[in-house]
Amino acid sequence: MGLLDKQFSDDNIILAKTEDLMNWARLSSLWQVGFGLACCAIEMMATSASHWDFDRFGVIPRPSPRQSDIIIISGTVTLKMAIRVKRLYEQIPDPKYVISMGSCSNCGGPYWEHGYHVLKGVDRVIPVDVYVPGCPPRPEALLEGLLKLQEKIRNETMVRKAVV
Amino acid sequence: MKTPQEIFEILKQKFGESVIGFADNKLLEFAIEIAPLAIAEVGYFLRDDSELLFDNLILLSALDDMTGKKVTEEDGSFRFEGGTLSVIYHIESTSSRHKIVLKVVVPKENAEIESVAYVWNHANWEEREAFDMIGIKFLNHPNMIRILMPYNWDAGYPLRKDYKNPEFYEGMKVPY
Numbered sequence: 001m002g003l004l005d006k007q008f009s010d011d012n013i014i015l016a017k018t019e020d021l022m023n024w025a026r027l028s029s030l031w032q033v034g035f036g037l038a039c040c041a042i043e044m045m046a047t048s049a050s051h052w053d054f055d056r057f058g059v060i061p062r063p064s065p066r067q068s069d070i071i072i073i074s075g076t077v078t079l080k081m082a083i084r085v086k087r088l089y090e091q092i093p094d095p096k097y098v099i100s101m102g103s104c105s106n107c108g109g110p111y112w113e114h115g116y117h118v119l120k121g122v123d124r125v126i127p128v129d130v131y132v133p134g135c136p137p138r139p140e141a142l143l144e145g146l147l148k149l150q151e152k153i154r155n156e157t158m159v160r161k162a163v164v
Numbered sequence: 165m166k167t168p169q170e171i172f173e174i175l176k177q178k179f180g181e182s183v184i185g186f187a188d189n190k191l192l193e194f195a196i197e198i199a200p201l202a203i204a205e206v207g208y209f210l211r212d213d214s215e216l217l218f219d220n221l222i223l224l225s226a227l228d229d230m231t232g233k234k235v236t237e238e239d240g241s242f243r244f245e246g247g248t249l250s251v252i253y254h255i256e257s258t259s260s261r262h263k264i265v266l267k268v269v270v271p272k273e274n275a276e277i278e279s280v281a282y283v284w285n286h287a288n289w290e291e292r293e294a295f296d297m298i299g300i301k302f303l304n305h306p307n308m309i310r311i312l313m314p315y316n317w318d319a320g321y322p323l324r325k326d327y328k329n330p331e332f333y334e335g336m337k338v339p340y
Contacts, residue, residue, distance in 0.1 A: 079314060079333050079334070079336060079338065080313070080314040082336055083314075083334060107340075108340060112340045113340065116322045116327070116329045116338075117312070117313060117322070119336060119338075120337075120338075120339070120340045124336055124337060125336060
């Protein structure tokens with residue numbers, strides 16, 4: 001369902017469904033909250049830097065949650081931080097997406113048993129769209145996670161599904 | 165430069181009863197045991213005396229000695245009745261190049277030690293960590309609150325040997 005499939009012979013007009021256009025616009029400029037937690041944040045920063053270049057997918061760190069679209073939970077979420085994470089998430093305007101990056105934020109990681117201070121998975125406080133496994137994940141893995149999220153957004157619909 | 169034995173003699177002469185003992189352990193370092201409420205006074209002396217000049221607190225550590233009576237509960241968990249907690253101070257003199265270890269032992273029920281935060285500024289956060297993790301209260305500390313755990317954490321002190329993690333914190337489930 002390429003956006004530019006139905007091109008008229010006149011080059012100035014493109015036909016597309018509103019939904020496709022909106023989804024395309026949305027998935028092509030996912031601004032992330034400039035927010036990092038632990039060692040995964042180092043990988044996330046490397047992904048943003050020139051070698052892997054997150055910006056080519058339209059992902060740029062934004063220093064305010066109120067102007068962002070996604071939040072990448074990159075690292076160990078402690079109980080003390082979980083309250084702040086939840087608050088950051090609540091400040092992002094809809095539609096908003098969450099990528100959980102690394103074992104710690106997926107399920108507690110190495111702290112799953114004796115981590116008295118660690119939240120065992122960030123999905124206990126906020127809903128997660130994509131889980132990226134790894135400890136920490138390589139930048140390629142995070143890119144793959146983003147592509148998965150884009151795939152998800154591409155197939156979103158504004159039409160309410162018919163109740164059969 | 166002075167040997168630990170010489171430093172012990174000086175302290176013993178100056179403070180008498182407050183200096184409890186000297187452990188000459190071949191495996192570990194020499195440790196001088198000090199009374200809990202005298203440690204600040206001893207600290208000021210060690211820092212300011214022209215022969216000693218202990219100007220640097222390398223490390224302040226606290227530990228649960230695991231002494232006391234071990235009581236096993238029905239669910240397999242255990243707790244200690246009574247017992248002691250310790251605080252260990254590694255201090256050195258950067259000018260005279262001598263080092264010494266001080267040790268303070270307090271009972272768990274009444275774990276109160278005089279703060280040395282005004283003697284060595286470094287002790288400020290270290291004592292807060294000892295309070296946070298082990299639950300030793302430092303008297304006359306400028307800011308005796310938790311440093312790592314949330315301020316409203318009421319489930320106890322995590323590094324005590326008989327610590328039990330709570331089921332919930334602020335509505336979030338804590339165990340896996």
